[in-house]
Amino acid sequence: MLLLAASGTAAAQSARHEPGLLIGGSSECPTPGLVWDRLVAIVPRDVLLDRLQQPGGAVAPVQIVDLGTSFRVIAGARNRDFVEEARDCAKRAQFAAVFIAVVAGANTTANAPPFQSAPANTGITAPAVISAPAPTPRARLELGAVASAALGAGDAAAAPGLAFRTALGRRRFLPVAAVTVLAPLERTAGVVDIRQWQALADVSVRSPSHAIGRSRFYGELGATVELLVARPVDLVDARTEVSYAVGPRAAAGWMLETKGRLAPFLLIAAAWFPRPPDRFALPAGDLGRAPAWNIGATAGVSWGLL
Amino acid sequence: MDFGSDVLWVSTFEGGTFDEWTGVMGGGADAFPGPSNTIAVSTAYAHHGHYAAELTIVAGPDGSQANAGLNRKGGLPVEAYYSAWYDLPRTISVGTFWILFKFRLRTDAADPNTENEFYDLELVNAPDGSLTLQLFDHRSGLNVPLVSPPVVVPVSEWFQIEAFYRNAQDDSGRLTIWLNDQQVVDVNGQPMAPTPWVEWDAVNVGENLTPSTAVVAIDDCAISLSRVGLKGIIAE
Numbered sequence: 327m328l329l330l331a332a333s334g335t336a337a338a339q340s341a342r343h344e345p346g347l348l349i350g351g352s353s354e355c356p357t358p359g360l361v362w363d364r365l366v367a368i369v370p371r372d373v374l375l376d377r378l379q380q381p382g383g384a385v386a387p388v389q390i391v392d393l394g395t396s397f398r399v400i401a402g403a404r405n406r407d408f409v410e411e412a413r414d415c416a417k418r419a420q421f422a423a424v425f426i427a428v429v430a431g432a433n434t435t436a437n438a439p440p441f442q443s444a445p446a447n448t449g450i451t452a453p454a455v456i457s458a459p460a461p462t463p464r465a466r467l468e469l470g471a472v473a474s475a476a477l478g479a480g481d482a483a484a485a486p487g488l489a490f491r492t493a494l495g496r497r498r499f500l501p502v503a504a505v506t507v508l509a510p511l512e513r514t515a516g517v518v519d520i521r522q523w524q525a526l527a528d529v530s531v532r533s534p535s536h537a538i539g540r541s542r543f544y545g546e547l548g549a550t551v552e553l554l555v556a557r558p559v560d561l562v563d564a565r566t567e568v569s570y571a572v573g574p575r576a577a578a579g580w581m582l583e584t585k586g587r588l589a590p591f592l593l594i595a596a597a598w599f600p601r602p603p604d605r606f607a608l609p610a611g612d613l614g615r616a617p618a619w620n621i622g623a624t625a626g627v628s629w630g631l632l
Numbered sequence: 633m634d635f636g637s638d639v640l641w642v643s644t645f646e647g648g649t650f651d652e653w654t655g656v657m658g659g660g661a662d663a664f665p666g667p668s669n670t671i672a673v674s675t676a677y678a679h680h681g682h683y684a685a686e687l688t689i690v691a692g693p694d695g696s697q698a699n700a701g702l703n704r705k706g707g708l709p710v711e712a713y714y715s716a717w718y719d720l721p722r723t724i725s726v727g728t729f730w731i732l733f734k735f736r737l738r739t740d741a742a743d744p745n746t747e748n749e750f751y752d753l754e755l756v757n758a759p760d761g762s763l764t765l766q767l768f769d770h771r772s773g774l775n776v777p778l779v780s781p782p783v784v785v786p787v788s789e790w791f792q793i794e795a796f797y798r799n800a801q802d803d804s805g806r807l808t809i810w811l812n813d814q815q816v817v818d819v820n821g822q823p824m825a826p827t828p829w830v831e832w833d834a835v836n837v838g839e840n841l842t843p844s845t846a847v848v849a850i851d852d853c854a855i856s857l858s859r860v861g862l863k864g865i866i867a868e
Contacts, residue, residue, distance in 0.1 A: 517858065518635055558635040562857050567633035608637035609856050609864035616633070 348378045349426070350386030353397060356419035358390050364423035369430060377430045388426055394497040395534060396462040397422070401429040409462065411534050411542070413498065463630030466493040468591060470626020474508050476524070476617035478602075483513040485524065489624045491593075493532055500532040502546055506622065512559060515605045516613030519559040526597065526620065527551045528575050535581070546577040550597040554616060561607060569603035571616065581628055593624040634868075638858040640712065642866045643702070645673050645683040645851060650702070652853075658705035658831075663687070669698045677849035679717040679790045684851035691838035691846060693727065700848075701835030705736075705747075708830040708855065715794040715860040716834040719849040723763060723787045727840025730755045732848065733793050734833040735807070737825035750825055751776075751807060753793065758782060767809065767817050778817045785811065790851070794860055797832075799824045813862045 349358040349365070365374060378387050391398040395411040399422045408421050468491035475484040487508035493500045506526040513522060530548025537543075550573055557566040577595035597620045605613035643652035650661035650673060663669040674686035689698035718732060733753035739746040749770040756766045764782035768775050785791060791812050798806040805824035809817045832855070836848035854866040 515635070520635065554633070556633060556635070561636045561638050562640065563636040563638070565634060565636040567635060569633050603633050605633045605635060607635040608639045608868065609854065609858065609860045609866050610638075611863055611865040613635070 347386055348374065349388040349390065351388075351390035351392075351400075353390040353392035355392055355413050355415040356390060356397070356422060357415070358386070358388075360415060360419040361388075361390055361422045361426070364419045365426055368423060369427045374430060378426075390422060393462050394495070396496070399425050401426055404429050407462065409537075411537055413534065462496045463587070463632055464494075464496060465631045466491075466628050467631065468492065468504075468626055468628040470591070470593070470624040472506055472508065472622050472624045474506070474524070474526075474620060474622035476513075476620055478618035483511050483522075485509050485511040487524075489622075489626070491624075498534050502528075502530045502532045502548070504528050504530075506624075515556070515558075515616075516607070517610045518561060518605075518607050518613055520556045521559055523555040524620075525553045526622075527553075528595075528597070530575060530577065532579075537583070540583045542581045542583055544579045544581070546575070546579065546593075546595070548575050549573070550575040550599075550620075552597070552599060552602075552620065554603060556605075558607065569616070571599035571602045573597055573599035587630045587632075589628045589630065591624075591626060591628045595622050595624070596620070597622075639854055639856045639860075639866050640709070641704075641855045643853040644681055644867060645685055646681045648673050648683055650685070653702050653704070656704070656707075658707050660703045660705070661685075661701070662703075663689070663700035665696075665698075669700050671700050671702075674849070677719050677721075677851065679719070679851035681851075684719070684849045687836035687848045687850060689836050689838055689841075689846050690844050691730075691841040692844040693840050693842075695728075695840065697837065697839045699835070699837045701734075701833050701837060702850065702853070703831060703833040703835075704855070705831040706741075706829055708832065709857070710800065710828045710830070711796075711798040711857075713794060713796050713856045713859055714832045714854075715792060715856065715864070715866075716853040717790050717792050717851045719790045719851075720763070720785070720787050721847050721849070723761065724755070724838075724846050725761070725842040726755060726757050726763075726838070727842065729768075729837075729839055730841060730846065731835055731837040733795065733809075734831075734835055734837075735795075735797060735825075736831035736833065737827070738829040738831075739826050741827040741829035747831070753795075753809060755785060758784070763787065765809075765811060765816055767819075776817055776819060779815065783811050783814055783816050792860075792862055796859075797824070797830065799828055799830050801826065801828070810861075 349362050389400040396409045398407045470489045472487040472489045485508040489506040491504035493502045508524045510523045528550040530546040533545045535542040535544035552571045554569050558564045575597040579593040581589050581591040602616040602618050653659040653661045663671045668690040670688045672686045673683050677684040687700035689700050691698040731752045731754045735751045737750040752768040754766045755763045758764050763785040794810045796808040807819040834850050
């Protein structure tokens, strides 16, 4: 169908008018074809062919790159990243088409190098998102203060701590790894008072975030390993014991988007340990199991690495 | 996670001897006058494991005291829990007294010649003939009032007597006794012995009993810094 835009030419020339030769790239959302469909709806084909086509060019002059929660449009010497975390491909195609149209409109003379002049008035206004594109970080390093509570074995006990988290990649689902170290606290195990240290290491997958204004919300699912070091406070023959537990973890996070690389975040996480360690002392005997639940809140700063 | 222990000393008799008593300083196992009064480690009774101490006395109506006992003298903490399990094979009609559990004192901690009786936990017959407890204070020469109604001591089944004894010489002194986890007496807020020296005895001591031969089996004895209780575990 696009060949009609160059009607009257030979078949070999018609092949040059395929959208794939004008708009390329491996993007799946949006696909180059979908961008082309939106583009020809707002700019006449003849204008596009005239202004985008690069004689003898082996690579399509417009490239679409899918970056997961964002995408990039490269049009000659210009490129722009668009943040669109919902991966609405139709919406993305519309944004890309508008940007290409604006850039293509800059070439008011056929002999001028493509995309270097000021844009012509195409009558199309770029969406607001285009005006404030934020590049998607290649990785995020997050440092936060933690308040963690152990629940499920007698009295609840809370401890402060520090968490270091990292999220890698630009894909829709991000792998996240974290280490949390809590301050020692005193609690009761059965009838024995103990002093306990706790550390958590978790691996999770972070879901695509949903944006409301500058707020971005996301979820995490994964697994946690809990390391427990405990020593009774007042037993006459006290032993320091080390144990661990493994369980699933879920979290919900909020991040405030900023123009810089640093963004504040808040994360609420819960971990469940199906088989927490058994505890024992003489003469009390069985002191019950360690807490099966760990609920924590982390507040800190996320640093985006480009 | 094994956090350790508050148990200072145990005797389960599973070695088939009285070494757990006689092998520690101030410990002993003895019966007198002989030969009718005896002590033995026996397989005829056992609370846990295979062995228990079998203390037998013959306390006839002649007015003489018969003794068989296990004791720990000195070297004991000022404040601790003392626990022992008992089995009385049959009921007895108590004429003068029948003692199972004792604390003794010294007026001079360094002088064995100053040892004397202090508290005796005894068995007495209720009006229906069943056995109940009585705490006799040698210092005052009076019985200490116990809980009412009296707690019945079982026959032919194991029961636990546990005492918390804080041998303080000021008003923080305390003696609390439980029978099968039920508190039967709490002497609190008064001085105990004149010195911190403590003797604890698990015994079968009687006078004028009917029938005159009385057997008491004792097992799983412990001294601990925290409550042992019925579910307590004194050895791994």
